[in-house]
Amino acid sequence: MTDSWATFGADLHLDLSTGRGLRAGLTEALREAARSGRLAAGTRLPSSRSLAVDLGIARNTVAEAYAELVAEGWLTARQGSGTRVAERARPRRSGGVAGAGGAAAVVGVRRPARGKPSYSLQPGSPDLGGFPRAAWLTAARRALTNAPNEAFGYAVDARGRIELREALAGYLARARGVYADPERIVLCAGFVHGLTLLAGVLRARRVREVAVEGYGLDIHRDLLVKAGLRTRPLGVDGDGARTRELGAGAAGVGAGVGAVLLTPAHQFPTGVALTPARRAAAVDWARTTGGLILEDDYDGEFRYDRQPVGALQGLDPDRVVYLGTASKSLAPGLRMGWMVVPPGLVEEVLAVKGLIDWTSSALEQLTLAEFITSGAYDRHVRGMRLRYRRRRDELVAAVAGRVGVSGIAAGLHAVLDLPEGMTERSVIQSAAWQDLTLDGLSRHRHPEADLPPRAAVVVGYGTPSDSAWAPTLAALSAVLP
Known part of the structure; x- marks a missing residue:
């Protein structure tokens, strides 16, 4: 019968800070435990299989560490007796010895403090590293050369620079199937900023609950909660979010939901696409209840086996708020995002955002506009x-x-x-x-x-x-x- 590691007495944590790599770290940690007396002479160690399972590592790694220590004389291995700590000269004591009978166990491993993982x-x-530095610099030079003088002053339109909004309207219509009038595009500093603005709009509309996908980013859920909105999870399966649960029936999330946050093109994190039937169910719910669909199109351009699925917003531009960013396609450090807002919602979003666009540099907006209109964005x-x-x-x-x-x-x-x-x-x-x-x-x-x-x-x-x-x-x- 295989020994259980849980039966070997008191806990003994191994310090792997002196090891280089997985096997070397385990070998040195066991060696130090035997040398210091924390593993007393005669202590029977667990089988390589048991230790590997408990530590979540490969069995061969444990077996190789045991073999090296046997060769060095720290351990002994005999048929029928298992692997034990060898009888050696009196060890130096750097900590408490094992408990009754000298038995000790390694049930946890303390990871060395190395800072950021490799x-x-x-x-x-x-x-x-894939950021297009040279092409971006070319676009920035052109944008700076052609920028009107007023671009260097205080922003006068909280929606953002018209040059970028026009460039985005053309690109989103062509590449993502979005109905995007420049007057309905509001620029923001990324998805989180856009969602923050929309949470303020929903609160002003006296919405109290927002449906979200059962799997999703906790930062988005936390943002909504901090804005005073309760999140209600929808089930997620191989067809995406179960949008029929938006109804108020027995299996639904209830009539109090005023909006739903979805990732239709590529559900995060399960990686499935929302099926046509479930897209239609979401739109039907929004039309029937007056609710809003918040569409997070975070990586919609990146489909590898077929043409990318168009945005859900194309089914009903009056009920869907489309949110996109340059964070995945270019870099999150640009802090550049956009919302395509239903006509009746533009003024409400601007009221929350404020009358002046403080969030995005006018020159960065002009550079992205040039990057898109020149074709460099498509090539990238x-x-x-x-x-x-x-x-x-x-x-x-x-x-x-x-x-x-x-x-x-x-x-x-x-x-x-x-x-x-x-x-x-x-x-x-x-x-x-x-x-x-x-x-x-x-x-x-x-x-x-x-x-x-x-x-x-x-x-x-x-x-x-x-x-x-x-x-x-x-x-x-x-x-x-």
């Missing part, structure tokens, strides 16, 4: 689309046969569904040993959502730079079975 696959960020998006598609293909190939990859071929992240017996916690812990950060799917789950349990991790393959991509993928591969 590798990251957290979702939500593009490859910042096409280039990044190829780059991210290649990364997604390499990710799928690297994990093939070990974990499932769910969601459509789109965007900057994918969901890896873990096989039976693996948990999010063990994978994330094992990733930390590889100096890699990962997000579990459960992190993005609404606390009130009625969703089936699902063990999965969200991999942001857009985050690493080109030079870091190969070692980051290798670190991920080392984590998976």
